[in-house]
Amino acid sequence: MIDIFTLTAKELVQKIKDGKLTSVEVCKTYIQKINKFEKNIKAWVYFDKKILLEKAAQSDDRRRLGKPLGLLHGVPVAIKDIVGTADMPTKCGTKIKIGKLLSKNAKIINLLVSAGAIIMGKTATAELAYFSPPATTNPHDYTRTPGGSSSGSAAAVASYMAPLSIGSQTGGSIIRPASYCGVVGYKPTYGLISRNGVLKTSDKLDHIGVFGRFVDDVALLAKVLIKKDLNDPATVDYSTENILVETKKSFLNKPKFIFYKTDFWKLIDDKSKESFEYFIESFKKNIEVSDVPSYFKDIHIYHRIIHETDLANNFKIYYKKYRTKLSKYMQIAIKNGINHPAKEYSKAIDFMRKSHEFHKRVFKSYDSVISPSSAGVAPVGLKSTGTPEFNRVWSYLGTPCISLPLLKGEKNLPLGVQLVADRYEDHRLLRVTKWLEKECTK
């Protein structure tokens, strides 16, 4: 018998193409896990077993009829509930009825479907992809948060309820939940994946990202999703030709990393610190430890100004009409956003471009910036999704980041290692990450 959970998405597709597995069998295996875990984990806000199996059967028919099969043929993918879907509701984690805004398929849904993927269902998100958490729990400890805002997408992959999932990050909403849940999370460079048909929270900061259990899986998803889209003017032409190839290449010289020890280090639990320090020690030939550049502090402030202002612009109608249905977190953010002055916003935009140049210099000397993916392991309680201190800078800069589930912190809970490369160097980042994944599983 084939153990589906040990297979990468690519291997799964190959087995289906070769007739050794059917998509229906794959989906049934995942449904078993959902039947087992969902009552405790609450990762899904929309899931219909019957419809899923029908789609899987159609996918299997496609193969039987000899039609061309895509890169994700027959593989189910879970979708964060801020991504518009024509055949499933999209509620964005809010009590407010958002109406027909997201009732069409987002660009990325069409890309997934074209590649043969099966849209499994919709996963729980923090309120309007911001901060107020859904009911989702952490698969490793139900008393703890899975992180957010892509809570359900990370938890579903971590608990084997889905092989792959789609999330989004504006502050730290991919990398942090990937860290807490012990899965691979990948946020490509800003502008590589279209946000057309996805809830908009901040045009300058919103990124689409992905979760999987292997680096190869997130690379494959990215290959399907990265595409210039005239309906999202932030998107650029970017060749994904090398995204999968590069992950296989070996290094002539061992990669070099830099770790910035920031003030946020003190937020991390002792066990996680120990674990990350041991990790650095093991790779001491590769990792240089450095003081953090002083402007990181400014970036945290600038990120907040842009984020809150844009939340105010995008959600001001909800704020005016249904204020009490919004969480306190959201009300405060919007109120702040309304009051920020343009002169601060202007500085935040100017500095974004300036700091891209600083970082280019960093990435001339190092393959990747490396750090813990989060301020330690998932905190206890479901009233918060944890804090994005280790992620905000990279969301602001638009650099690609990956969280790799390499470490254990307090109570043996997972802690991710975050790798960051320069913008548009996604292929290089994937290659370095693949190298590290291999080194750590030797």
Place this chain on the structure above:
Amino acid sequence: MIDIFTLTAKELVQKIKDGKLTSVEVCKTYIQKINKFEKNIKAWVYFDKKILLEKAAQSDDRRRLGKPLGLLHGVPVAIKDIVGTADMPTKCGTKIKIGKLLSKNAKIINLLVSAGAIIMGKTATAELAYFSPPATTNPHDYTRTPGGSSSGSAAAVASYMAPLSIGSQTGGSIIRPASYCGVVGYKPTYGLISRNGVLKTSDKLDHIGVFGRFVDDVALLAKVLIKKDLNDPATVDYSTENILVETKKSFLNKPKFIFYKTDFWKLIDDKSKESFEYFIESFKKNIEVSDVPSYFKDIHIYHRIIHETDLANNFKIYYKKYRTKLSKYMQIAIKNGINHPAKEYSKAIDFMRKSHEFHKRVFKSYDSVISPSSAGVAPVGLKSTGTPEFNRVWSYLGTPCISLPLLKGEKNLPLGVQLVADRYEDHRLLRVTKWLEKECTK
């Protein structure tokens, strides 16, 4: 005897290289015009005849010694007095002492000098490159404004006091004075010319541009000035390989233009209207007349929000310390800038990117947008530099624009025709402009 004023810069360089002219002779010819006109036109804020002739003599020595000679060898260039120069003061048209801020050579000065150009002197600018005019008059009628803020640079070229000059545009400060003074003005795509070492008024809107008497001249200047500069993060890599070549190429199919008839049409004097209408009629096979896209109105508002906010950020110290030394125009702009809310600024930035996409579509069907360069001819009086209604949209969008001195308006005063292409299509714009220049001089 060679009539220097009929020669393009390229021809001038060739004559000097061939020993048929010396740089000293060229400079003396221009000095004669300065002696004749400067008392009435007041284009210069710094000009030293002796130093200029010394530099010209050094340039001639260079040739005699057989050293390699640049693209602008021996040609004098006038510089707007907001561009930092190590050997000349930079006062930016303000009574406030701006100190050492611009006491080093700007990147573009070094590029000019490397190309063999001779920095002639500094030309009058509106206060801090904004709106309050210098004493400069219009060479065609001393009772009228030359336009601004690059007032001296346009007037100097128009009155044969300089063959070439450097200006800048944030609203309409190249194209408008070029139109009023009857010279060629060219503002390349945003991000092609470094603003390092130049007075900063708005990072998102500031452009360096050039003036000359021929399209070939502004193309040559652009070839020298366009260069990526790490010290101006807005700059991009851009090949100037074809900038000169393209201007020579002919068209297989005749170029197509679109003219948007905006609400600002009513601001134009009758004679200018008639003249532009005759122009359209003459090229009716090439020019399509269209209603203006409705979002142009929003762009005027967004431009103002960005401009005023950035003025407030960049000049707040002057505003705090020396308010009464600032013009009323500047005081109002800064006060507005301090009070704009971030949410409006955010929209202004988001829309910038969105409208780039709209315009890409326009430029798929047309080689160039075409319009009068200004709201008619230069208005009477020196208390205003005229209005940038025909230019603001293109400064906001960062598209390349050229003003070509083709028409006559009221009192036979010059009126420019403005051509606009898509961003990074400067070579195409120059080619179309060159075509039009030829057609009109047949």
